Amino acid sequence: MHQDVPVVEPDAPLPEVLEKLVASPLRRVVVLDASGKVRGIVLDRDLVKHYAGLEKPGLLRSLLSSLSSTRSAPSPLEGSARDIMKTEVYSVRTDTPLSEVITIMVERKVKRLVVVDEHQRLKGMIDREKVLQVLAM
Numbered sequence: 001m002h003q004d005v006p007v008v009e010p011d012a013p014l015p016e017v018l019e020k021l022v023a024s025p026l027r028r029v030v031v032l033d034a035s036g037k038v039r040g041i042v043l044d045r046d047l048v049k050h051y052a053g054l055e056k057p058g059l060l061r062s063l064l065s066s067l068s069s070t071r072s073a074p075s076p077l078e079g080s081a082r083d084i085m086k087t088e089v090y091s092v093r094t095d096t097p098l099s100e101v102i103t104i105m106v107e108r109k110v111k112r113l114v115v116v117d118e119h120q121r122l123k124g125m126i127d128r129e130k131v132l133q134v135l136a137m
Contacts, residue, residue, distance in 0.1 A: 001115055001124040007032050010039060014077035017042050026125055030114060031085045036121045038114055040085030050084050091116050094123050101126060
């Protein structure tokens with residue numbers, strides 16, 4: 001399980017969300033409320049889709065610049081995590097059996113699941129790579 005999961009609050013500006021997303025191999029940012037409960041998730045495709053909807057000149061250049069280590073143009077992203085987050089978050093509890101984790105991943109066609117405790121507070125994220133590592137043991 002990955003424990004270093006990027007997180008933001010619902011009102012986090014989209015450039016901050018993008019920065020956290022590209023800095024993590026998980027390519028997801030979990031949205032937490034003030035009490036630490038999971039309220040949503042932003043996927044890499046959500047940000048790309050948002051960019052595509054802006055239809056501004058030079059948008060692709062700005063996107064590529066935002067994703068590179070050298071920024072040559074300001075990010076045209078406006079809004080907050082709340083504006084684009086998905087509120088349906090596929091999650092499992094810390095005590096969920098591995099067989100159930102695999103079943104959920106296959107049935108939901110997802111690569112990663114958020115791991116929460118009994119109070120819906122973030123504990124980490126499990127991905128297919130970690131599942132395969134456990135199976136290989």
